Amino acid sequence: MTGTLDATGIVERVLRGERRAVARAVSLVENAAPLLREIMAGLAQAAGRARIIGLTGPPGVGKSTTTGALVAALRKRGESVAVLAVDPSSPFTGGALLGDRVRMQEHATDPGVFIRSMASRGHLGGLSWATPHALRVLDAAGFDTVLVETVGVGQAEVEIAAHADTTVVLCAPGMGDGIQAAKAGVLEIADVFAVNKADREGAHATVRDLRQMVAQAERGPGEWKPPIVSTVASAGQGVEELLDRLDRHAEHLRGSGELERRRRDRAREEVESIVLAALRERLIAAHGREGLDRVAAEVAAGGDPYSAAEELLTMGTWAMPSSVNSGPQTAKPNER
Amino acid sequence: MTGTLDATGIVERVLRGERRAVARAVSLVENAAPLLREIMAGLAQAAGRARIIGLTGPPGVGKSTTTGALVAALRKRGESVAVLAVDPSSPFTGGALLGDRVRMQEHATDPGVFIRSMASRGHLGGLSWATPHALRVLDAAGFDTVLVETVGVGQAEVEIAAHADTTVVLCAPGMGDGIQAAKAGVLEIADVFAVNKADREGAHATVRDLRQMVAQAERGPGEWKPPIVSTVASAGQGVEELLDRLDRHAEHLRGSGELERRRRDRAREEVESIVLAALRERLIAAHGREGLDRVAAEVAAGGDPYSAAEELLTMGTWAMPSSVNSGPQTAKPNER
Numbered sequence: 029m030t031g032t033l034d035a036t037g038i039v040e041r042v043l044r045g046e047r048r049a050v051a052r053a054v055s056l057v058e059n060a061a062p063l064l065r066e067i068m069a070g071l072a073q074a075a076g077r078a079r080i081i082g083l084t085g086p087p088g089v090g091k092s093t094t095t096g097a098l099v100a101a102l103r104k105r106g107e108s109v110a111v112l113a114v115d116p117s118s119p120f121t122g123g124a125l126l127g128d129r130v131r132m133q134e135h136a137t138d139p140g141v142f143i144r145s146m147a148s149r150g151h152l153g154g155l156s157w158a159t160p161h162a163l164r165v166l167d168a169a170g171f172d173t174v175l176v177e178t179v180g181v182g183q184a185e186v187e188i189a190a191h192a193d194t195t196v197v198l199c200a201p202g203m204g205d206g207i208q209a210a211k212a213g214v215l216e217i218a219d220v221f222a223v224n225k226a227d228r229e230g231a232h233a234t235v236r237d238l239r240q241m242v243a244q245a246e247r248g249p250g251e252w253k254p255p256i257v258s259t260v261a262s263a264g265q266g267v268e269e270l271l272d273r274l275d276r277h278a279e280h281l282r283g284s285g286e287l288e289r290r291r292r293d294r295a296r297e298e299v300e301s302i303v304l305a306a307l308r309e310r311l312i313a314a315h316g317r318e319g320l321d322r323v324a325a326e327v328a329a330g331g332d333p334y335s336a337a338e339e340l341l342t343m344g345t346w347a348m349p350s351s352v353n354s355g356p357q358t359a360k361p362n363e364r
Numbered sequence: 365m366t367g368t369l370d371a372t373g374i375v376e377r378v379l380r381g382e383r384r385a386v387a388r389a390v391s392l393v394e395n396a397a398p399l400l401r402e403i404m405a406g407l408a409q410a411a412g413r414a415r416i417i418g419l420t421g422p423p424g425v426g427k428s429t430t431t432g433a434l435v436a437a438l439r440k441r442g443e444s445v446a447v448l449a450v451d452p453s454s455p456f457t458g459g460a461l462l463g464d465r466v467r468m469q470e471h472a473t474d475p476g477v478f479i480r481s482m483a484s485r486g487h488l489g490g491l492s493w494a495t496p497h498a499l500r501v502l503d504a505a506g507f508d509t510v511l512v513e514t515v516g517v518g519q520a521e522v523e524i525a526a527h528a529d530t531t532v533v534l535c536a537p538g539m540g541d542g543i544q545a546a547k548a549g550v551l552e553i554a555d556v557f558a559v560n561k562a563d564r565e566g567a568h569a570t571v572r573d574l575r576q577m578v579a580q581a582e583r584g585p586g587e588w589k590p591p592i593v594s595t596v597a598s599a600g601q602g603v604e605e606l607l608d609r610l611d612r613h614a615e616h617l618r619g620s621g622e623l624e625r626r627r628r629d630r631a632r633e634e635v636e637s638i639v640l641a642a643l644r645e646r647l648i649a650a651h652g653r654e655g656l657d658r659v660a661a662e663v664a665a666g667g668d669p670y671s672a673a674e675e676l677l678t679m680g681t682w683a684m685p686s687s688v689n690s691g692p693q694t695a696k697p698n699e700r
Contacts, residue, residue: 069668076666160669288664295669296660300647302673307643311636324632328624330412332405333496333631337638 035063039070045170047142054112054144057161068161071168076291078110078167079278082176082192084217089198090224094261094270095177099135101267107172112162113145114178114188142171157305159191160298191294193287194219194277196270199238201230218254220273226258226266252280315340371399375406381506383478390448390480393497404497407504412627414446414503415614418512418528420553425534426560430597430606431513435471437603443508448498449481450514450524478507493641495527496634527630529623530555530613532606535574537566551581554590556609562594562602588616651676 038056041049053071056064081098083091095111102109135141146162159176166174178188197218221242223234238256247253255273259266281287312320323336374392377385389407392400417434419427431447438445471477482498495512502510514524533554557578559570574592583589591609595602617623648656659672 065670068670072663072668073666076664291664292657292660295663295672296656298669299659299663299672299676300644300656302669303647303676304640304644306673306677308636308640311639320632320636321628323635324628327408327631327635328412328627330409332408333634333638334401334404336631336635337642340635340639341642 035066035070038063038067042067042071042165042169043074047139050110050142050165050169051144053165054146054162057158057165058146060158064161068164071164074168074170075164076167078163078171078174079194080163080167080174080176080192081274082178082188082190082195083198084178084188084195085198085200089200090261091177091198094196094198094222094224094259094267095175096135097259097261097264097267098175098271099141100264101271102173103135103138103140108140108142108170110142110166110169110171110174111144112159112166112174112176113143114147114159114176142166142169156187156297157301159188160294163191190217193281193290194274196220196222196274198222198224199234200225201228201234219252219277220270221254221256222259222266222270223256224259224261227260227263231258250284252277252284252286311340371402371406374399374403378403378407378501378505379410383475386446386478386501386505387480389501390482390498393494393501394482396494400497404500407500410504410506411500412503414499414507414510415530416499416503416510416512416528417610418514418524418526418531419534420514420524420531421534421536425536426597427513427534430532430534430558430560430595430603431511432471433595433597433600433603434511434607435477436600437607438509439471439474439476444476444478444506446478446502446505446507446510447480448495448502448510448512449479450483450495450512478502478505492523492633493637495524496630499527526553529617529626530610532556532558532610534558534560535570536561537564537570551577555588555613556606557590557592558595558602558606559592560595560597563596563599567594586620588613588620588622647676651679 038049038053042053053067056067083095083098085091092113095113099109099111135143144162146158163174163176176188176192195217197220199221200223221238223231223238225231226235235256235258242254242256255276257266257270257273259270261267278287281290315323320340323340327333327336374385374389378389389403392403419431419434421427428449431449435445435447471479480498482494499510499512512524512528531553533556535557536559557574559567559574561567562571571592571594578590578592591612593602593606593609595606597603614623617626651659656676659676663669663672
């Protein structure tokens with residue numbers, strides 16, 4: 029691939045599965061390049077074939093090791109695999125991702141495996157916006173399975189995991205009782221639980237707590253009940269069983285119509301995020317930095333922020349229909 | 365305070381500093397209640413007096429202990445203090461906040477101290493939107509200092525810390541070398557570094573690494589150079605020195621015009637977030653869930669998301685100027 033940035037050329041090469049073009053396209057996503065719009069349009073038709081599996085869980089639970097073990101198991105089946113490691117919490121955990129990549133190096137020379145990390149470039153909500161784009165690239169490139177691993181621990185990671193067809197929530201013994209580790213939003217997004225480091229003390233208690241929690245959750249008839257798998261990913265133990273549960277969930281998704289529903293919901297979020305990014309750009313373009321600064325100075329001096337917002341919304345015709353550009357061109361919140 | 369929800373009554377009581385009204389107003393912020401708009405308008409004029417200090421840093425670094433020590437030191441001076449503990453990463457760390465509150469209990473009966481936690485209610489970007497609102501409530505209630513403590517570790521926490529006038533980044537020995545712990549976004553937002561647990565092995569190395577990093581950062585003439593303070597917050601050591609550095613930074617902010625600039629930038633972000641929340645509401649109202657579902661189904665079936673976004677933007681007159689409602693009425697990303 030040459031160094032020229034030509035959307036049609038990139039699309040053609042991604043569709044042929046050329047690694048360098050795939051890497052280039054993901055970089056364009058990461059940088060919210062203007063070229064993206066054309067690339068996404070070119071790739072859209074070819075997407076929708078890959079199985080997308082999300083992995084999330086607290087730090088130290090063994091996400092990268094589990095991802096690596098799943099890659100090995102899928103390769104044994106002859107499937108091609110792409111790994112997208114997403115790190116929304118780069119400011120404090122910037123070192124983790126590099127370590128993950130090193131641990132993944134056993135797959136680095138395998139042409140059936142593509143590993144890529146993606147970090148926030150500082151735009152607010154940037155990764156929620158970028159993740160579906162990057163997944164479309166990897167999907168259209170023909171990978172059978174795409175594993176999305178989130179590195180951090182917050183709400184953002186949960187949101188990113190929600191871009192998957194199937195979400196694996198990892199727990200480990202001794203990291204707080206299972207109920208606490210898997211409370212709130214995590215139970216809602218978990219399709220499969222993996223209790224990793226299951227050779228450690230307390231693993232039984234963690235499994236028991238999770239089982240109880242899953243049993244207590246309300247569930248309609250025919251609704252999926254998240255299974256709990258014990259793994260020692262570093263030794264490859266339980267990984268085949270985990271893969272089997274992932275297969276069963278994939279069957280459930282197809283059979284129940286849930287796959288279609290999930291993909292539609294994700295598409296809706298993606299389109300909404302593009303619409304809002306476009307509107308934000310227009311807001312800035314219409315009022316100019318000076319106009320926004322003037323309104324902001326009024327609010328900072330004790331003005332009502334809602335009246336200020338209304339003023340921006342009613343001044344001029346900036347919110348009128350017109351065309352859409354790509355990328356969340358959001359300023360960094362800590363830009364001073 | 366009675367149970368009735370009346371904006372004028374709440375505003376009056378918050379302005380008198382009545383605790384129950386303050387707590388109620390923060391709850392209304394947390395729940396993005398429709399009443400908020402009127403309350404914010406009523407409080408705006410009285411805000412802008414409090415000094416707002418943000419505390420952030422990785423888990424285990426001693427944020428709550430440091431917050432507690434700062435509260436004690438400020439109380440000794442006779443200042444009233446509000447603490448807002450913000451937890452954007454509730455899904456995995458839901459237990460942490462409770463523990464933090466318990467550790468704060470020594471101040472629980474002090475009428476000069478108000479402690480409140482605020483968690484994400486599941487709306488995307490909800491806390492970036494809610495934090496300036498909650499700060500306005502505490503500010504208008506007349507607290508001399510408001511400490512904003514973030515519980516998590518990600519980009520969201522950094523963004524929340526950026527709502528402060530002065531941001532303290534906490535580090536601790538043995539949590540990765542100082543440079544790694546404080547890389548990227550953290551250096552940009554840190555006004556003061558505190559190396560907590562400074563009685564532990566490796567504290568000197570952490571301070572040295574931070575000092576080197578601060579020395580290497582580019583800085584214009586007259587620009588603030590973040591000082592590095594060693595603390596053992598659990599024993600109250602170094603806390604007076606930390607407070608002294610916070611005072612000096614406050615002087616710098618006032619003297620350099622930086623305070624005004626920071627507050628204006630934050631106001632601009634707040635107004636923009638209100639505008640975008642309003643536009644998102646209109647988008648949903650204009651097209652209906654069915655309309656958005658139809659467009660999303662097309663994208664999920666291989667349609668181009670940008671063309672779909674454009675279709676939504678050009679259909680109808682939903683983006684036309686009109687009035688603004690309060691709150692980010694965003695659906696949870698994992699709602700299925």
